[in-house]
Amino acid sequence: MKITALYIHIPFCDHKCIxxxxxxxxxxDNILNFKSALKKEIEYFSNIYSDNRNYSSIFFGGGTPSLMQPEYLQEIIIHLKNNFNVDDKAEITMETNPGTVNKNKLKSFKEAGINRISIGIQSFDENELKFLTRIHDKQSAIQTVYNAAEVGFENISIDLIFNLPNQTKEKWIENLKTATALPIKHISTYSLILERGTILNKLVLDGKVTMQDDDYDADLYEAAIDFLLSKGFYQYEVSNFTKPGFECTHNNAYWRYRDYLGLGPSAHSFMNNKRWWNFSSLKKYIAEIELHGHAIMNSEHITKNQMHDEYIMLALRSSGLDLIDYNKRFNNNWINKNNDYFNLLKKENLITIENNWIKLTSKGYAVCDEILKNIL
Ligand code: SF4
Known part of the structure; x- marks a missing residue:
C-alpha cells in the first residue's frame, strides 16, 4: 500500500491580503459549480489512483476553506471517502481564518469530519494585523482558538508571520508568548516574504514600505527557536514546531517525499515520480473538468538527479535523512563523498548522526540553506 496525501484547494477568500x-x-460566484467540478475531478483521479493506495491525510487549503458552510466540506469529504481508500484514522485538516467561524460553525465542522484545525492568525498585534490587512483582531484570534478547543478540537495549529516592517524582537516574542499560552499543539512560523505580483511587493517597490534585512530576520528566527523549545515545542521542520505526538501527517508526506494528489484550481500533485499542476483560474478549471475530467495545465517528469536532490533537501529541512531509506532509493556513493563535510558539521553541532539518521540541530536549521548549497 502506497501512503498518499490528498490536498483540496478551496479558492474563495473574503478579501485579498497584501x-x-x-x-x-x-x-x-461559482461556489456550487466549483463543488460539482471538484467531485468530477475526484472521480477522474480515483479511476487512476485508487488501487494499492492508503490515503492518510486530507488537507483543505486555500483560499479560506472555513468560509464555506460545514455541509459543503462534508459533502466533499464523503465523496473523497467513497472514491479513495481514505484511512479510518486519516488526519483531516482545514485552514481556518479567525473572523470566518464562530463556535457553532466550528462544532459543525468537527461533526463534518474535520479533526485538525490550522488557524491563520499571523500576529496578535493590532497594528501588525492591520498592516497585513487581516480581517481579524487579537481578541477574535484568541477566541477562535478557545472556541476550537471547547468544541473538541485537540489538534490545533496556528500560523504566525515574523520580520514584519518595524517589528522589534520584543514584539515578536510577545506574539510567541500569547501563542504558547493558548491550547494549541503546533505552530508554523514564516518570515514575511516579498512575492512578485502582491500588493506588498508594489508598496516596497514604490518606497512606501521598507522590509527589514536578512540578518535581522535570522535573529528573529533564532529567537523563535529558543523560545518555542523552552515552552515544550520541538522543531521537526525549518518552520514547524509541535508538541510531541502532533506532527502534521499531511506535511510530513511532502517532506518525506511521499506521493500527494492535489485537486482544485492551482493545486500541485506528485505521483509516481511525475509532478503536475492545475490551471490557476476557477473558470478555466471548471471548463477543463467539463471537457477532460481533469484541469492539468502542465506536468514534468522528475529525473533521477532531481529526485535525489529534492529528497535530500526535503529530508534535511524536516525530520532528517534516513540513511536506510536513502540507500534503498538511491544506489550511489553520495554519502561517502560528503562524509568529511558531515563530520565537520557534527563537530560544529549543526547536525547529529545517530542510528542511521542525519538530522539538523536547532543551530543547523538556522543555516540550513547554506548547508544544502554545500552538499547539492
Ligand atoms: S493570506 Fe489567506 S486569507 Fe489572505 S488572501 Fe491569501 S489565502 Fe486568502
Whole structure:
C-alpha cells in the first residue's frame, strides 16, 4: 500500500491580503459549480489512483476553506471517502481564518469530519494585523482558538508571520508568548516574504514600505527557536514546531517525499515520480473538468538527479535523512563523498548522526540553506 496525501484547494477568500500570492478569488460566484467540478475531478483521479493506495491525510487549503458552510466540506469529504481508500484514522485538516467561524460553525465542522484545525492568525498585534490587512483582531484570534478547543478540537495549529516592517524582537516574542499560552499543539512560523505580483511587493517597490534585512530576520528566527523549545515545542521542520505526538501527517508526506494528489484550481500533485499542476483560474478549471475530467495545465517528469536532490533537501529541512531509506532509493556513493563535510558539521553541532539518521540541530536549521548549497 502506497501512503498518499490528498490536498483540496478551496479558492474563495473574503478579501485579498497584501502579502498573499496563493490563488484565491473574492467573488462567491461559482461556489456550487466549483463543488460539482471538484467531485468530477475526484472521480477522474480515483479511476487512476485508487488501487494499492492508503490515503492518510486530507488537507483543505486555500483560499479560506472555513468560509464555506460545514455541509459543503462534508459533502466533499464523503465523496473523497467513497472514491479513495481514505484511512479510518486519516488526519483531516482545514485552514481556518479567525473572523470566518464562530463556535457553532466550528462544532459543525468537527461533526463534518474535520479533526485538525490550522488557524491563520499571523500576529496578535493590532497594528501588525492591520498592516497585513487581516480581517481579524487579537481578541477574535484568541477566541477562535478557545472556541476550537471547547468544541473538541485537540489538534490545533496556528500560523504566525515574523520580520514584519518595524517589528522589534520584543514584539515578536510577545506574539510567541500569547501563542504558547493558548491550547494549541503546533505552530508554523514564516518570515514575511516579498512575492512578485502582491500588493506588498508594489508598496516596497514604490518606497512606501521598507522590509527589514536578512540578518535581522535570522535573529528573529533564532529567537523563535529558543523560545518555542523552552515552552515544550520541538522543531521537526525549518518552520514547524509541535508538541510531541502532533506532527502534521499531511506535511510530513511532502517532506518525506511521499506521493500527494492535489485537486482544485492551482493545486500541485506528485505521483509516481511525475509532478503536475492545475490551471490557476476557477473558470478555466471548471471548463477543463467539463471537457477532460481533469484541469492539468502542465506536468514534468522528475529525473533521477532531481529526485535525489529534492529528497535530500526535503529530508534535511524536516525530520532528517534516513540513511536506510536513502540507500534503498538511491544506489550511489553520495554519502561517502560528503562524509568529511558531515563530520565537520557534527563537530560544529549543526547536525547529529545517530542510528542511521542525519538530522539538523536547532543551530543547523538556522543555516540550513547554506548547508544544502554545500552538499547539492
Ligand atoms: S486569507 Fe489567506 S489565502 Fe486568502 S488572501 Fe489572505 S493570506 Fe491569501
Amino acid at each position: 502579502y498573499c500570492d496563493f490563488y484565491s478569488i473574492i467573488t462567491s
